[in-house]
Amino acid sequence: MANKNMAPKKTPMPEQKPDVRNKNFSEVALGYTEEMALNEAARCLGCKNRPCVSGCPVNVQIPDFITLVAEGKYSEAYKKITETNSLPAVCGRVCPQESQCEGKCVRGIKGEPVAIGRLERFCADYSMKKAEDSGEKAKPNGHKVAVIGAGPAGLTCAGDLARKGYDVTVFEAFHKAGGVLIYGIPEFRLPKAIVQKEIDKLIKAGVKMELNVVAGRAVQVDELLESGFEAVFVGTGAGLPAFLNIEGESLNGVFSANEYLTRNNLMKAFDPNYDTPIFEAKKVAVVGGGNVAMDAARTAKRLGAEVYIVYRRSEEEMPARAEEIHHAKEEGINFNLLCNPVRILGNKDGWVEGIECVRMELGEPDASGRRRPVEKQGSNFVIDVDAVIMAIGTSPNPIIKDTTKGLETNKHGCIVACEDTGKTSKDRVYAGGDAVTGAATVILAMGAGKKAAEAIDKAIMNKAE
Amino acid sequence: MYKVVKREQLTENVVLMEVEAPLVAKKCLPGQFIILRVNEQGERIPLTVAGYDREKGTVRIIYQIVGKTTQILSELKEGEAILDFVGPLGTPSHTEGIKKAAVIGGGLGCAIAYPQAKALFDKGADVTMIAGFRSKDFVILEDEMKKASNKLYIMSDDGSYGEHGLVTNKLEELLKAGEVFDTVIAIGPLIMMKFVCQLTKKYNVKTIVSMNPIMIDGTGMCGGCRLTVDGKTKFACVDGPDFDGHLVDFDEAIRRSRMYSSKEREAMEKHKCRLEGMNSGK
Ligand SMILES: Cc1cc2nc3c(=O)[nH]c(=O)nc-3n(C[C@H](O)[C@H](O)[C@H](O)COP(=O)(O)OP(=O)(O)OC[C@H]3O[C@@H](n4cnc5c(N)ncnc54)[C@H](O)[C@@H]3O)c2cc1C
Ligand SMILES: Cc1cc2nc3c(=O)[nH]c(=O)nc-3n(C[C@H](O)[C@H](O)[C@H](O)COP(=O)(O)OP(=O)(O)OC[C@H]3O[C@@H](n4cnc5c(N)ncnc54)[C@H](O)[C@@H]3O)c2cc1C
Ligand code: SF4
Ligand code: SF4
Ligand code: FES
Numbered sequence: 001m002a003n004k005n006m007a008p009k010k011t012p013m014p015e016q017k018p019d020v021r022n023k024n025f026s027e028v029a030l031g032y033t034e035e036m037a038l039n040e041a042a043r044c045l046g047c048k049n050r051p052c053v054s055g056c057p058v059n060v061q062i063p064d065f066i067t068l069v070a071e072g073k074y075s076e077a078y079k080k081i082t083e084t085n086s087l088p089a090v091c092g093r094v095c096p097q098e099s100q101c102e103g104k105c106v107r108g109i110k111g112e113p114v115a116i117g118r119l120e121r122f123c124a125d126y127s128m129k130k131a132e133d134s135g136e137k138a139k140p141n142g143h144k145v146a147v148i149g150a151g152p153a154g155l156t157c158a159g160d161l162a163r164k165g166y167d168v169t170v171f172e173a174f175h176k177a178g179g180v181l182i183y184g185i186p187e188f189r190l191p192k193a194i195v196q197k198e199i200d201k202l203i204k205a206g207v208k209m210e211l212n213v214v215a216g217r218a219v220q221v222d223e224l225l226e227s228g229f230e231a232v233f234v235g236t237g238a239g240l241p242a243f244l245n246i247e248g249e250s251l252n253g254v255f256s257a258n259e260y261l262t263r264n265n266l267m268k269a270f271d272p273n274y275d276t277p278i279f280e281a282k283k284v285a286v287v288g289g290g291n292v293a294m295d296a297a298r299t300a301k302r303l304g305a306e307v308y309i310v311y312r313r314s315e316e317e318m319p320a321r322a323e324e325i326h327h328a329k330e331e332g333i334n335f336n337l338l339c340n341p342v343r344i345l346g347n348k349d350g351w352v353e354g355i356e357c358v359r360m361e362l363g364e365p366d367a368s369g370r371r372r373p374v375e376k377q378g379s380n381f382v383i384d385v386d387a388v389i390m391a392i393g394t395s396p397n398p399i400i401k402d403t404t405k406g407l408e409t410n411k412h413g414c415i416v417a418c419e420d421t422g423k424t425s426k427d428r429v430y431a432g433g434d435a436v437t438g439a440a441t442v443i444l445a446m447g448a449g450k451k452a453a454e455a456i457d458k459a460i461m462n463k464a465e
Numbered sequence: 466m467y468k469v470v471k472r473e474q475l476t477e478n479v480v481l482m483e484v485e486a487p488l489v490a491k492k493c494l495p496g497q498f499i500i501l502r503v504n505e506q507g508e509r510i511p512l513t514v515a516g517y518d519r520e521k522g523t524v525r526i527i528y529q530i531v532g533k534t535t536q537i538l539s540e541l542k543e544g545e546a547i548l549d550f551v552g553p554l555g556t557p558s559h560t561e562g563i564k565k566a567a568v569i570g571g572g573l574g575c576a577i578a579y580p581q582a583k584a585l586f587d588k589g590a591d592v593t594m595i596a597g598f599r600s601k602d603f604v605i606l607e608d609e610m611k612k613a614s615n616k617l618y619i620m621s622d623d624g625s626y627g628e629h630g631l632v633t634n635k636l637e638e639l640l641k642a643g644e645v646f647d648t649v650i651a652i653g654p655l656i657m658m659k660f661v662c663q664l665t666k667k668y669n670v671k672t673i674v675s676m677n678p679i680m681i682d683g684t685g686m687c688g689g690c691r692l693t694v695d696g697k698t699k700f701a702c703v704d705g706p707d708f709d710g711h712l713v714d715f716d717e718a719i720r721r722s723r724m725y726s727s728k729e730r731e732a733m734e735k736h737k738c739r740l741e742g743m744n745s746g747k
Binding site: 173174211219239241243252253255258263267273274275276279349350397398399 | 507509533534553703
């Protein structure tokens with residue numbers, strides 16, 4: 001084997017310059033060249049106890065694929081990844097690696113961990129360019145399964161079942177498949193062409209896509225079960241936006257991040273050839289500290305606004321991927337940390353004029369272990385803005401729950417499902433992803449789709465015997 | 466793709482279309498709506514289900530040409546197709562228990578009010594319909610509304626057709642004369658619904674309005690369609706579009722409906738210029 005690379009830092013990834021990219025929607029991170037990938041792969045020590053693998057929710061065989069990269073066997077490396085992860089081009093780009101695989105890497109103890117995500121992306125992009133994944137159809141086994149929602153959870157479940165020979169139909173409410181990957185995560189972080197290629201692969205593998213179908217309205221879960229589908233997987237995500245319920249939230253110029261991002265990503269409002277309008281703000285406050293907040297902020301910046309993040313805890317508690325926070329700062333987004341909105345101010349015509357905030361300090365840790373922010377009395381101040389974007393969380397949409405008898409949900413509206421199988425309280429109905437966990441991550445949603453596919457396969461095969 | 470099987474020009478800028486959409490046709494109920502996207506570059510716009518044929522699998526829409534999307538839609542010919550057509554969306558109207566109703570349509574609102582009136586009438590309710598139009602040229606669906614009501618009053622702003630006056634004038638006249646309605650259903654411009662509600666509040670008659678804010682997904686995902694009803698935030702696309710009119714904050718709704726108006730005018734101007742450019746280029 002080649003010599004180990006003992007450099008303490010990751011091989012840097014080429015990127016568009018901050019003051020260039022904050023004006024366009026092309027991808028920020030440009031990906032490793034072969035040479036860079038080889039250099040980075042040589043940093044992996046091939047640890048016997050594989051701590052990194054335990055950090056990956058779908059158990060990508062990390063040292064094995066990295067060894068293949070180091071040997072220049074990129075296609076084999078890609079195949080190794082896809083044994084357990086069906087969307088590596090996506091995961092390599094959007095997984096919060098620092099708290100998953102890379103968070104467990106031993107190289108991270110002294111210095112930076114191996115850039116597992118970047119290597120995963122490299123393998124996926126390499127194979128995509130070569131159009132290697134033929135997505136051949138499996139032999140039909142004569143069983144039908146329906147999947148509701150074409151996000152990462154639904155797509156993974158559909159893909160796995162199709163590869164086992166199932167006749168799978170995906171019902172999706174929007175006019176495009178992909179879920180958050182299409183409508184939420186912006187082009188500059190996850191090019192839509194990549195998502196589309198993954199979806200085309202599934203279609204090639206035999207998955208049928210029924211777009212423009214809102215399950216619960218156009219077709220009910222029970223109807224699907226009665227019409228020949230032997231099982232139904234519900235992967236409808238957590239799309240219902242939360243608001244703060246503070247004064248001024250109904251002023252013109254206040255948006256949910258979902259609305260703002262959907263206009264821009266799904267409906268392509270940034271492209272003058274598309275008809276959907278988007279509010280052209282001059283100064284925007286984005287409330288929140290997660291990936292959604294970063295995406296909304298960086299989108300507003302690209303549309304020409306001066307942007308202020310308003311987050312009530314400190315940077316340490318920010319749930320966004322470390323890389324996105326870093327990129328947002330580089331791009332000139334202003335961070336107002338330990339800062340909580342109190343009300344939104346409007347002018348006499350009802351348009352946003354400013355946001356009043358109060359400064360916070362960190363108190364005792366709460367149940368989640370994060371230190372609870374408490375208000376500093378009398379520290380109120382106003383940021384002058386003409387738009388406010390709320391990115392403070394989402395919960396599952398109630399349409400499926402309200403139209404499906406016997407489907408149990410918890411007090412947050414999340415579908416109650418077994419963690420290992422996705423089985424719900426209703427016979428033959430499985431669920432996974434954000435619809436079950438509340439807003440989480442792409443890879444967790446995929447993991448849930450995968451487990452459910454296995455459980456569905458087992459249940460149907462047992463019955464068939 | 467969803468084929469346009471019928472296209473009819475009702476007035477100079479109101480068009481009726483029947484669209485092949487079997488899944489929607491099978492399920493839709495009065496009060497529900499669809500969202501369509503004419504082409505790849507197009508906007509998603511909501512339109513009320515103004516009728517359906519479950520057997521033929523078609524859905525009827527009636528729309529006014531107000532901007533770019535409705536303009537492009539109106540340019541489609543029979544046999545051509547709409548790219549996306551999703552529904553039925555929204556909560557169906559609650560018509561149970563209504564025995565005597567006044568159904569009020571303002572202009573194009575008649576297209577939305579008509580199926581509701583018909584549903585009530587078919588169930589045996591006593592239906593008084595009051596339809597208001599700007600002038601004679603804007604009158605739509607007169608025969609249909611007549612067949613779906615016990616009594617139809619047509620009003621025009623300028624007196625060029627039916628009676629001279631606003632729908633609220635007629636309603637007040639009836640209420641003053643002692644007519645007792647258990648429900649008033651008002652569908653039309655926000656400003657009309659606002660004044661109907663002011664009036665019916667005075668007479669203490671329950672009033673249902675159909676709200677039509679700006680929408681994108683129509684499934685409760687963007688929050689763009691939010692309204693304040695009884696002091697609480699509601700999403701018109703899932704909680705409505707029908708609401709108790711006495712609880713709706715109309716001034717806020719009117720303000721929010723103008724969120725994108727300057728941009729939309731721009732888009733329409735551009736589209737017109739292009740059309741004219743094409744025509745003159747011939
Ligand atoms: C802006 C943003 C940025 C994010 N960034 C990251 C990131 O960097 N890394 C990361 O790991 N995670 C990120 N996430 C979270 C991640 O995207 C989600 O956890 C993941 O997409 C959940 O997958 P899902 O399949 O459960 O649901 P979704 O992706 O939400 O997909 C659900 C699908 O179901 C459809 N649907 C809903 N209801 C119905 C119905 N009744 N009938 C038919 N179809 C229906 C929806 O239209 C949608 O297409 C981000 C989320 C957002 C919003
Ligand atoms: C639930 C619902 C049901 C509807 N049903 C019908 C229907 O059956 N027939 C019909 O003709 N229209 C209906 N509408 C209104 C219709 O959606 C709008 O007319 C359409 O979106 C205009 O699109 P456009 O691109 O042609 O015009 P735009 O360029 O978007 O707008 C042109 C003008 O219309 C105004 N406008 C835009 N959207 C709306 C709206 N939602 N309500 C009021 N004014 C608006 C704009 O401010 C602008 O002044 C409904 C709306 C909703 C929310
Ligand atoms: S799927 Fe995500 S967590 Fe797993 S190895 Fe890849 S980047 Fe890491
Ligand atoms: S922990 Fe790090 S160094 Fe060890 S095998 Fe995993 S990636 Fe390689
Ligand atoms: S249209 Fe998006 S929430 Fe109603």
